[in-house]
Amino acid sequence: MVTKKQNTSIPKTSLQNPKSAPKQFIDRNWKSLKKNDPEVFGAISGEEQRERKGIELIPSENYTYAEVLAANGSIFTNKYSEGYPGKRYYGGQEYTDCIETIAIERAKKVFRCEHANVQALSGSPMNQAVYLAFLKPGDTILGMDLSHGGHLTHGAVVSHMGALFNFVRYKTDPENSGQIDFDALMKTAKRTKPKIVLCGYTSYPRDYRYEDFKRVADAVGAITMADISHIGGLVATGVMSNPFDSGFDIVTTTTHKSLRGPRGALIMCKSQYAGRIDKSVFPGLQGGPHMQTIAAIAVTLGKALQPQFRDYAVQILKNAKVLAETLMKNGAKLITNGTDNHMMVIDTVKSFNLDGKQAEAILDAVSITTNKQIIPDDPNPPLKPSGIRLGTPAATTRGMKEPEMVKIGNWISRTLAGTQDEKLLRATKKEVEKLCLKFPVPGLILS
């Protein structure tokens, strides 16, 4: 809650030469880590090599900016700042107030919302804070079924939220390109009387008609909530629908997926809910915010306001279409027969007679990173599910475009179809790594 007028101008610091100082700062810190903890340094350095050599296709991952890495590794990690700008419980908040206010104002501009809370530590506490702001234990939430694309925090039985609240799950129609039956959803809402109608997903390759969710929620007097974590960068740029345009009350997003920032989260809402959301995050659920992350979120949102970010978002969608088409041409069965967003889910059992665990492992062996994925009403267990999930944000960040997507789609299909052919696998790995070295990873420091 902002209770007094904030000074959002950047304070003067002792960095007299801002062009050269960050470089010296980075070098000094990394040199010190290398000397004093070679084990940890070695692991970080190894991860840098891995990220650089392979193709990252996990749809929730990305390569963040060098500036985000700098802010996220900054001295804000030293500071406690419970409370909100202008209303803190500790002294010394001149710069934390400044940075948090910048992040809030940029979030409001990027997502065109009335209020933003930038303190939730990541995706799960972000959604928990919303539920706990409005519901009592046992209250009902209408949310998407996990196997049809919903998230763990949308009421999966294994999550604490699933035990605390009564989640009623809706499904998609796999026979109809994964569409949602809103007449059926309306009937379910009238029967179960949810307090929140929740939409959002982690493995649903379609866009939503948010106005249909709003119609269902209005019919039963429920709050509307959209978790746009996967598509945050696509909504920010207007290349996918913004739930606020359909009158949604609450929109949540993590900041590290298509938005390309640090691991953090935003809870955005109409002003009438601002007090409840802020109190639910702090002191309700969390203590001191991670101000180094908030600084990095501010940087990310500044980048999202630049025109190049929209170009990147447009390219993510183009790349996803081409990758999906190439895979389907090569015989892959996608669960929604195509994609409207950045991701796709291959039914690897039907397409290649491999379960998701086997498919993930064989692709890892040729330096293509994906993740095993349950498919709608999967008969197989989550650690050996029937599919894999792919997405294009990270490859797009590296500058890959349609021609590279065709190559990647062909490599994936030929690898999954030729798992016994050692020579082919070796050749594919070599080709993959050769291509990757032509597309630098932003922000790499050590290598």
Ligand code: DSN
């Ligand atoms: N783990 C994230 C994803 O991969 O979609 C969601 O929390």
